[in-house]
């Protein structure tokens with residue numbers, strides 16, 4: 089019997105437009121789904137490039153105005169893979185039109201924006217999700233399982249960093265296509281909303297809510313030419329951010345992110361230390377989970393490096409044979425599969441409401457960076 093279709097309208101054909109298109113294409117080939125995703129339409133302002141993208145990925149049609157995409161009655165799900173300043177209006181209009189909504193992170197540029205987005209999807213009662221994909225890298229999902237099973241016991245410390253090095257040149261303009269992340273009006277913030285949002289989402293998923301934060305933020309290059317105007321303009325984003333946090337469970341944390349760590353392209357690492365053990369994960373070696381188990385005899389006790397590629401590891405039974413790796417792209421495949429499976433049962437997280445909690449923390453971090461005070465995070 090033919091499966092019910094899930095007809096997707098994608099907004100944006102950039103980096104995330106590609107990962108999501110790949111995810112919806114692969115998900116039904118590797119996971120048992122009750123609905124068949126269909127790449128129905130892609131929307132972007134440049135018609136020629138949108139058509140090229142549509143032909144490459146197999147989209148049935150193209151729109152150049154997201155409002156027209158939302159008005160179509162042959163679309164069930166609006167997937168927002170456009171810059172941060174677009175998320176709010178598109179998500180709310182999609183929810184009001186009764187569409188399911190998936191949105192890239194950060195959900196809003198501010199928690200005030202994302203609060204309105206949560207209200208809209210909840211009022212409309214439409215399924216919703218935010219693409220915090222790192223939760224679904226099998227080694228990270230495995231860490232969650234081990235923590236929930238109590239293998240680490242009481243948690244004392246959480247440590248995360250996300251390092252890049254691509255904005256060091258003072259000649260790099262801000263704004264426009266490709267460099268919208270440096271324009272505060274479009275991005276909302278710099279590394280805090282872009283990179284630390286990932287670290288905070290994973291941290292709260294693994295270790296619970298964050299009560300308060302104390303941050304140090306810096307903008308190393310104060311002025312850059314704006315790509316759209318050609319004029320020099322002040323830089324409003326944070327180039328680097330380091331903050332301390334207290335979790336509701338009594339544990340303490342350090343988070344750090346920068347785009348000025350020469351040599352690092354996308355180094356996301358996390359470490360968690362508990363009474364009975366510790367875990368370390370590194371995006372550069374994403375299938376490995378380092379685990380220290382304090383039980384057993386002292387002579388042979390030590391760190392073990394678990395290669396998360398066995399059939400019994402999260403998601404891995406659906407891929408190749410034990411020992412063979414998957415990568416970054418597959419975390420999006422898992423997320424698409426979980427979303428679709430969640431439509432017929434318990435909704436898969438992170439929902440808009442979950443992602444709003446992250447925005448509350450990033451707001452508090454940015455505020456603390458200005459006040460130099462501890463700020464309540466409400467996350």
Ligand SMILES: NC(=O)c1ccc[n+]([C@@H]2O[C@H](COP(=O)([O-])OP(=O)(O)OC[C@H]3O[C@@H](n4cnc5c(N)ncnc54)[C@H](O)[C@@H]3O)[C@@H](O)[C@H]2O)c1
Nearest residue numbers: 100101102103104131132133169170171172192193194219
């Ligand atoms: N989950 C992750 O790991 C991850 C990684 C990268 C980016 N992101 C997020 O994904 C979103 C997109 O980032 P990206 O790296 O794909 O950006 P990108 O610049 O590569 O692509 C953005 C796309 O949005 C389109 N767009 C811009 N304005 C539009 C409009 N008015 N109407 C329709 N389309 C429009 C652009 O044409 C482009 O196709 C951002 O919110 C970003 O924070 C998430």
